Amino acid sequence: MSNPKTIESLIAKDDSKKLSNPYDGSSSSxxxxxKEFHDKVVNRxxxxxxxxxxxxxxxxxxxxxxxxxxxxxxx
Numbered sequence: 853m854s855n856p857k858t859i860e861s862l863i864a865k866d867d868s869k870k871l872s873n874p875y876d877g878s879s880s881s882x883x884x885x886x887k888e889f890h891d892k893v894v895n896r897x898x899x900x901x902x903x904x905x906x907x908x909x910x911x912x913x914x915x916x917x918x919x920x921x922x923x924x925x926x927x
Contacts, residue, residue, distance in 0.1 A: 862911060863889065864903035 860868075860875050860882065868874060870892075873884040892898035 860885070862904065862907040864901035864907075866901045867898065867904045870898055 867889075868885075871885055871888050873881065873888050875881050875885040889898075893900070
């Protein structure tokens, strides 16, 4: 995926399936899924797919956000 259209499109389908609160299109489910995804990444309770990591890396590079170590979410 080279040009995701929404923030949730940054997350690979396989990673979305790892959430207990999947995004179903509603605002409330989007918030719950985002919170769960964040918590799992921060607490290293999810092994991210290469597609997800690549999508976020591309976003950070496009926004010129430097110094963020993606390895911290992969290990």
